[in-house]
Amino acid sequence: MVSTGKKLMALAVLLAAVATPMIATATEHVVNITFISFEPNDITILAGDTVRWTNNSVFVHTSTSGVGCAANGLWSLVMNPADQVTHVFNAPGSYPYFCIPHCGSGMTGTIHVDTPVPTEQTTWGAIKALFKPNPDE
Numbered sequence: 001m002v003s004t005g006k007k008l009m010a011l012a013v014l015l016a017a018v019a020t021p022m023i024a025t026a027t028e029h030v031v032n033i034t035f036i037s038f039e040p041n042d043i044t045i046l047a048g049d050t051v052r053w054t055n056n057s058v059f060v061h062t063s064t065s066g067v068g069c070a071a072n073g074l075w076s077l078v079m080n081p082a083d084q085v086t087h088v089f090n091a092p093g094s095y096p097y098f099c100i101p102h103c104g105s106g107m108t109g110t111i112h113v114d115t116p117v118p119t120e121q122t123t124w125g126a127i128k129a130l131f132k133p134n135p136d137e
């Protein structure tokens with residue numbers, strides 16, 4: 001049996017969570033590099049997520065932010081064969097990138113970063129569940 005005091009404490013904790021909307025857990029997204037391409041080369045993630053590039057080819061590649069094969073300085077990561085590199089995207093927006101040695105061959109990609117949706121509905125569902133009739137009481 002759950003006491004009323006414990007229910008009120010749980011409610012207070014959940015209300016605190018509503019006051020500061022909880023953000024969904026960060027996710028890691030994998031972009032594979034095969035031959036001279038990023039696969040997939042266009043992905044959409046949420047702010048706070050990580051992208052992990054994995055070099056499955058026999059060439060050295062880079063993941064370098066920028067457009068038109070011109071680096072813009074946000075990130076540039078070098079991968080030898082079998083290397084993996086990661087970058088965390090905290091700000092929403094669109095981030096074009098390319099591979100320095102193979103940009104002229106079309107080795108480019110884009111990361112779209114969306115704003116996470118607060119989980120108020122989930123939290124509200126948890127609050128309501130506290131007050132459902134409990135057959136154990």
Ligand SMILES: [Cu+2]
Nearest residue numbers: 061062099102
């Ligand atoms: Cu490359």
